[in-house]
Amino acid sequence: MPPPRTRGTALRQQLAELRGPDVPAKALDARALAALAANPGCARRAILDGAGVDKTALASALGAPAAFGQSQFALTRGNAFEAKVKADGGAELLRLVHEKLDRSAEPPADARVPDLTATGPRGRTARTELELREATARPGEWTLLDHPMLALDVAGSPAFLEPDAVVVHPDGGWTVVEIKSFPLLDGSADPAKVGAAARQAAVYVLALEEFAARLGAEPDGAPAPYVRHRVLLVCPRDFSNLPAASAMDIRKQRAVTARQLARLTRIEDIAAALPEGICFSPERPAEELTAAVESVPAAYAPECLSACELAFHCRARSRQEGAVTTLGRPVRAELGGLTTVEEVLAAARGEAGDPGDPAVAALRRAAALRSEALEAACR
Ligand code: SF4
Numbered sequence: 001m002p003p004p005r006t007r008g009t010a011l012r013q014q015l016a017e018l019r020g021p022d023v024p025a026k027a028l029d030a031r032a033l034a035a036l037a038a039n040p041g042c043a044r045r046a047i048l049d050g051a052g053v054d055k056t057a058l059a060s061a062l063g064a065p066a067a068f069g070q071s072q073f074a075l076t077r078g079n080a081f082e083a084k085v086k087a088d089g090g091a092e093l094l095r096l097v098h099e100k101l102d103r104s105a106e107p108p109a110d111a112r113v114p115d116l117t118a119t120g121p122r123g124r125t126a127r128t129e130l131e132l133r134e135a136t137a138r139p140g141e142w143t144l145l146d147h148p149m150l151a152l153d154v155a156g157s158p159a160f161l162e163p164d165a166v167v168v169h170p171d172g173g174w175t176v177v178e179i180k181s182f183p184l185l186d187g188s189a190d191p192a193k194v195g196a197a198a199r200q201a202a203v204y205v206l207a208l209e210e211f212a213a214r215l216g217a218e219p220d221g222a223p224a225p226y227v228r229h230r231v232l233l234v235c236p237r238d239f240s241n242l243p244a245a246s247a248m249d250i251r252k253q254r255a256v257t258a259r260q261l262a263r264l265t266r267i268e269d270i271a272a273a274l275p276e277g278i279c280f281s282p283e284r285p286a287e288e289l290t291a292a293v294e295s296v297p298a299a300y301a302p303e304c305l306s307a308c309e310l311a312f313h314c315r316a317r318s319r320q321e322g323a324v325t326t327l328g329r330p331v332r333a334e335l336g337g338l339t340t341v342e343e344v345l346a347a348a349r350g351e352a353g354d355p356g357d358p359a360v361a362a363l364r365r366a367a368a369l370r371s372e373a374l375e376a377a378c379r
Pocket of ligand 1: 039042044045298299300301304308309310311312314
């Protein structure tokens with residue numbers, strides 16, 4: 001077996017070939033990771049994300065464009081709100097962190113806001129890590145890291161993530177801050193949007209913890225910095241442009257995401273099972289692209305519709321195959337070994353299936369009850 005360094009280079013080369021010649025890699029962000037972790041069994045998504053394929057462009061090239069994402073208007077409004085929250089050296093943002101998460105500390109005054117500029121994601125990550133290390137070594141001070149860059153190992157490849165902000169408290173603790181443009185109405189917001197923000201924040205917390213663990217393992221004997229599991233969500237108050245904040249406990253999302261990311265099939269294994277010469281470049285003809293995408297097993301579920309750019313393509317294929325996955329994960333789980341609608345109907349009619357199988361028995365019982373009900377209705 002070749003040494004790990006050679007294997008890593010060969011894998012990077014293979015992933016670049018999958019993306020297509022001269023196609024730049026699309027970086028994984030926390031939103032994509034949260035969605036990836038929500039469907040860890042999907043090898044298709046894992047390899048496309050691992051290879052940095054632009055799934056939005058791929059879906060369009062397949063003739064099944066994605067139907068979600070933020071409008072230009074929403075992006076502009078979100079950026080303007082974030083700039084307002086971070087104005088004056090982040091004074092308002094730090095005040096909110098102090099008020100919602102760390103009232104016992106000295107109020108933030110003259111907080112440090114280090115320059116995190118560097119070239120490329122690796123350079124920016126190194127710069128962020130340097131500043132985190134330095135800020136943690138200055139007890140009693142507040143530090144605001146504006147758009148830091150964090151690295152997280154995902155299925156054997158580094159993903160570079162950019163939270164809106166990370167605050168280092170006077171006690172050396174680290175807090176993730178998420179700034180969103182959906183409103184907080186009377187102190188509460190759309191639960192689906194808050195849930196998505198919490199899952200995203202959990203990914204950032206995991207990345208911070210990965211670095212904190214590395215710091216803790218250094219031979220100087222200093223304990224690993226502490227990453228807070230309560231993060232700050234900042235949104236516009238009611239329908240104004242004034243910031244309001246709420247502390248979110250993301251322990252549950254963190255635990256779920258960590259478990260799901262650990263279960264992700266290693267990209268190396270998926271790549272090794274692919275046929276020779278396949279390429280996902282959106283420049284390729286639709287027919288060729290369809291064959292390439294279909295060569296990687298997928299795990300479609302209706303949840304994909306709000307989380308993955310390829311959802312319309314995968315749903316269409318799933319329906320064509322009569323796969324029971326289109327009916328949702330709970331139904332799929334109830335049906336055991338029956339994977340197609342045809343098999344399910346045959347089992348219910350008593351034409352196929354093992355009568356000792358609880359799923360088959362339940363289907364036959366349901367079919368009998370249905371017939372009885374129909375007969376009674378016709379009498
Ligand atoms: S839409 Fe397709 S590729 Fe995306 S996660 Fe679902 S099954 Fe996987």
